[in-house]
Amino acid sequence: MRRTQTPIDLRALQAFVAVCETGSMTGAAKQLGVSQSAISQSVSALERDQGVALFDRDSRPPRPNIAGRALLELAGPLIEHAQMVSTRIGDASHAGKLPVRLGCVDSFAATVGPELIRAVSGSARQISLWSGLTPGLSKQLHDREIDVAVCTQTVLSDARIVEVPLFSEAFVVVVARSLLKERKNLDWRTLTLEMPMIRYTARSVIGQQVERFARHLGINSARRYEFDATDPLLSLVAAKLGFAISTPLCLWQARHYLDEIAVLPLPPSRLGRRDFFMLHRQGEWDDFAGEIVNLTRGVLDHSIQPALRRALPQLPEDALR
Incomplete structure (x- = not known):
């Protein structure tokens, strides 16, 4: 029966590649900034996990055997992909490199939404805009299907969700x-x-x-x-x-x-x-949330409200505030 392979440990793989490149445990330790014993332990663990020897230990300096050469050929793309994943995670943690998934109730998406998209389109930030009903948007935010939600009613069951008042009508x-x-x-x-x-x-x-x-x-x-x-x-x-x-x-x-x-x-x-709120997770998208608040109030004060007053002069003074 064939033995189930243990997934490759990336740190051990880096140690293995460094030994191959430098020709010694000492050189690999210097390249990676760790101790020689750490390199030796990583390579031994990698051989143990994969169930094969990776070096011809009779040669000086140690050289990869057949299994080692096969692993060395595959190691580069694996390490490169892992570094790319790490970079993407770092970008996401700064909340500026990935598109913001913004969910809005229909009346907001159809009126303020286009002006928000227009205002943000000149910057490096990208927005993916969803529209829907408040209960669905709240669930999507909770399930991390969207990043920021504009709703008209909130029932916060998650203390990590921040509620920011936008305006009232x-x-x-x-x-x-x-x-x-x-x-x-x-x-x-x-x-x-x-x-x-x-x-x-x-x-x-x-x-x-x-x-x-x-x-x-x-x-x-x-x-x-x-x-x-x-x-x-x-x-x-x-x-x-x-x-x-x-x-x-x-x-x-x-x-x-x-x-x-x-x-x-x-x-x-x-x-x-009817009150409008913006919801987002604490510590996530804080700067973008501030942008949305300022842009929304600007659109209401300078565009939508004046146009409504011209069309419907009977509107109360505090119809939008």
Whole structure:
């Protein structure tokens, strides 16, 4: 029965190669900066693990035998590959040489995401961008499938995950612009009594948040229409088939509807805002996280918020902060 081979020990392999190159244990020890006994022990261990002698010990200086020559021929690529792996690990530990895997909720990815990519594209850093729902992104971060996550709700079960507040946005009532022109003094309470509420699906975090806030406000509209995305939701609002509760960022994501809709402010409440957080592991990607915070706030302040105010002058002052 053939003996199971022990995997090659790379340090012992380096010692073996050094002996072959220098022609002696003493020379190998000097080359590697270790003691002669350490070289002798490494070579003996390598021979023992592989079950073969590697040197013709009758020759002076010792020269590799047939097995030794075969190993010497294969040793170079093995050591070179090991050095490459070590270098890649070192690069990753500095968190600057590998692409950052950034996961974002859909509304963030579709609005702020392109500006982030544009801002970072001029640097040496690369970004791989994912989009999805908050629960899935949180799991991906925990499973190390992504490096940084932008979410709208956090339930931190891992003390090693750092939570950085990004920004907050207010929920607003969304209604057909033509309806407001017909009824200039229409307020949100009258509207919610007269029309059905068009909802985000309860499977989504925003759908659950809107539902809690609606109950807090006493809105008891029957469940008729539910959507996973803002586009179909706004198409029904624009057609005057109901009203919706949404957020500035979601409206900007579906901005081709902005000419057809208007917004009404809702009473201030702790439940009346959607908060965005950035999550990453402690001690990993800290510099990149700081870049994302600054870039995000810059995009909101100088690009998205001014454009929204021009399109929807009824937005509250603190709609995005």
